[in-house]
Amino acid sequence: MNFVDDTRSISEQDVSLSSIDPRWNIISYAMRRHLEGKLLTITSLAMAANVPYGTAMRRVNELIDEGLLMRRPRSKSGKSYSIHPTRNLIKYFESFAMHFKALVGRTFGFNTGDNAVEDFYFGGYYMASRILSYPNAIRKGPGYNKTIRILAPIDPTFKTIHKFASNLNELCGTNLEVVNLPIDQLYGRIVKNAKSRHSNFDLIAVDLPWIGQLAEEGIIQPLDDIIRQERYNSSDFHTAAWKGSSYKRNQYGLPIQPTVELMFCRSDLFVDAGLDFPRTTEDVLSAARTLHRSDFDLSGIVMNYGRGVPVAHTFVQTLADHGQPVINLAPQGDGFTVDEIKGGNFRPMIDTEVGRRTAEYLMELRDYAHPESLKCDWDRRIAIFSGGRAAMTYGWSVRAAAFELDEDSPAHGRVEFIPHPHGPGAATVSPIGGFALAMPTGLSEDRIQSAWKVMEYLTRPEMLKWYVQHGNLTSPRFSTSADPEVQAISPLIGKIDAMERRGEFQTWPRPPIPEFNEILNVLGDEMHAMLAGWQPVAAALSNSQNRIDSVMRSRGHY
Numbered sequence: 001m002n003f004v005d006d007t008r009s010i011s012e013q014d015v016s017l018s019s020i021d022p023r024w025n026i027i028s029y030a031m032r033r034h035l036e037g038k039l040l041t042i043t044s045l046a047m048a049a050n051v052p053y054g055t056a057m058r059r060v061n062e063l064i065d066e067g068l069l070m071r072r073p074r075s076k077s078g079k080s081y082s083i084h085p086t087r088n089l090i091k092y093f094e095s096f097a098m099h100f101k102a103l104v105g106r107t108f109g110f111n112t113g114d115n116a117v118e119d120f121y122f123g124g125y126y127m128a129s130r131i132l133s134y135p136n137a138i139r140k141g142p143g144y145n146k147t148i149r150i151l152a153p154i155d156p157t158f159k160t161i162h163k164f165a166s167n168l169n170e171l172c173g174t175n176l177e178v179v180n181l182p183i184d185q186l187y188g189r190i191v192k193n194a195k196s197r198h199s200n201f202d203l204i205a206v207d208l209p210w211i212g213q214l215a216e217e218g219i220i221q222p223l224d225d226i227i228r229q230e231r232y233n234s235s236d237f238h239t240a241a242w243k244g245s246s247y248k249r250n251q252y253g254l255p256i257q258p259t260v261e262l263m264f265c266r267s268d269l270f271v272d273a274g275l276d277f278p279r280t281t282e283d284v285l286s287a288a289r290t291l292h293r294s295d296f297d298l299s300g301i302v303m304n305y306g307r308g309v310p311v312a313h314t315f316v317q318t319l320a321d322h323g324q325p326v327i328n329l330a331p332q333g334d335g336f337t338v339d340e341i342k343g344g345n346f347r348p349m350i351d352t353e354v355g356r357r358t359a360e361y362l363m364e365l366r367d368y369a370h371p372e373s374l375k376c377d378w379d380r381r382i383a384i385f386s387g388g389r390a391a392m393t394y395g396w397s398v399r400a401a402a403f404e405l406d407e408d409s410p411a412h413g414r415v416e417f418i419p420h421p422h423g424p425g426a427a428t429v430s431p432i433g434g435f436a437l438a439m440p441t442g443l444s445e446d447r448i449q450s451a452w453k454v455m456e457y458l459t460r461p462e463m464l465k466w467y468v469q470h471g472n473l474t475s476p477r478f479s480t481s482a483d484p485e486v487q488a489i490s491p492l493i494g495k496i497d498a499m500e501r502r503g504e505f506q507t508w509p510r511p512p513i514p515e516f517n518e519i520l521n522v523l524g525d526e527m528h529a530m531l532a533g534w535q536p537v538a539a540a541l542s543n544s545q546n547r548i549d550s551v552m553r554s555r556g557h558y
Contacts, residue, residue, distance in 0.1 A: 141173015212512035253436025320509035323426030
């Protein structure tokens with residue numbers, strides 16, 4: 001844009017070989033403000049035209065009449081409004097940019113393959129039709145007389161939404177208010193909000209394993225009717241993320257920040273030691289044993305063995321690596337189904353042969369784990385790995401930004417991302433988690449319509465790309481993951497996309513049942529006591545089985 005504007009100014013102003021083109025100046029300025037995410041007003045557009053005010057206004061109105069610019073009220077009276085490029089103008093402008101690029105390529109010989117624009121670039125990212133544009137404004141937002149309140153965790157996507165709320169207000173045509181809370185407080189606030197006569201929030205971000213309980217207790221409402229009415233197309237979403245946002249075949253959320261647990265391996269350390277990346281749990285033990293203390297202050301692995309939810313998740317997900325869910329889910333293909341869970345499906349599967357192998361594996365890893373592992377949660381674990389004090393760790397993909405975007409981290413650019421290594425005779429599976437946007441129950445019809453507009457907008461491919469550009473290394477949409485600018489930020493995003501296509505992400509390791517939090521509470525006590533050396537493996541398994549069994553019987557499941 002700078003190049004085109006500069007060349008035009010030579011002929012129009014410096015040497016007067018042509019007259020000023022107000023139409024181009026208006027379009028160029030409008031697109032520039034759009035790409036920068038800045039406010040565009042009728043006054044600023046008229047000034048950018050560089051012609052008398054009356055002439056400028058006629059050109060602006062022509063562009064509005066042609067459907068290339070749109071006015072959107074910023075007040076109830078409609079006297080104040082903002083100007084935005086329409087989808088058509090954005091499409092035309094991107095087409096112009098591609099043709100212009102091809103012309104320059106042909107002129108100076110940059111392109112190498114039949115004038116294909118994908119074959120060359122100008123010191124930046126590739127310019128191709130599959131690149132997603134900056135998010136465009138909703139033609140008709142909920143209105144600036146309304147405030148859409150969102151309850152969300154302190155995670156990359158939602159921190160970005162909170163930070164840039166004023167920009168999003170312009171794009172959404174309403175006022176956004178985001179409340180960010182730690183994950184444990186978030187769950188409590190969601191439950192507390194459900195007890196209010198009128199919901200204090202229009203949208204809430206829910207962790208995928210919570211959906212079963214929140215749906216059963218009527219705290220969130222199904223979206224199936226509005227999805228049908230709006231003819232909403234979900235085919236671009238990753239299957240695991242979309243299914244993970246449903247319960248009993250009803251859709252309760254739109255995925256916005258999914259995350260998968262992978263194994264992070266320091267590729268430089270593996271290469272130096274002549275090790276292959278682990279494919280099995282036995283490989284993990286062997287690599288941890290070899291790399292442990294191979295350098296000063298280096299542990300073979302760092303584990304989430306902290307008491308409570310951290311170690312509970314570790315056990316549940318490692319149990320899945322050995323081919324077994326935490327409850328007696330019905331088998332389906334190479335995995336298990338969570339579409340219908342009833343009766344004996346709720347029976348815990350802890351005190352089993354697979355459960356024993358899982359516990360013994362975790363106990364063996366303890367010998368090569370960083371000494372702080374027994375205190376580790378997700379933040380502490382990733383900080384130790386990012387700081388270069390462990391050669392491996394299991395980690396949620398969303399937390400890879402801690403080293404992928406930090407050039408000072410010893411792990412920056414030196415990490416191989418692999419699926420969860422599997423146990424003997426088991427298939428490769430990586431658990432999917434993260435957040436979906438959902439609607440609390442009890443909203444009026446008007447609030448439902450407004451909430452849907454914002455929910456749908458915040459989960460569009462262009463918005464998901466925008467979150468990636470601001471530090472969230474995850475995407476639930478194939479189109480976002482395929483964007484070259486997104487892939488250039490980190491190789492992790494492309495790897496996750498490929499793993500999803502291979503069907504390696506599953507929801508069954510963390511089934512969406514109402515009792516899931518109680519299962520975690522039990523395992524968080526018993527498994528931590530085992531790993532701390534306070535009780536043997538057999539006792540930890542037996543106690544967990546009996547306590548969870550008691551919970552399920554008290555709920556009348558069997």
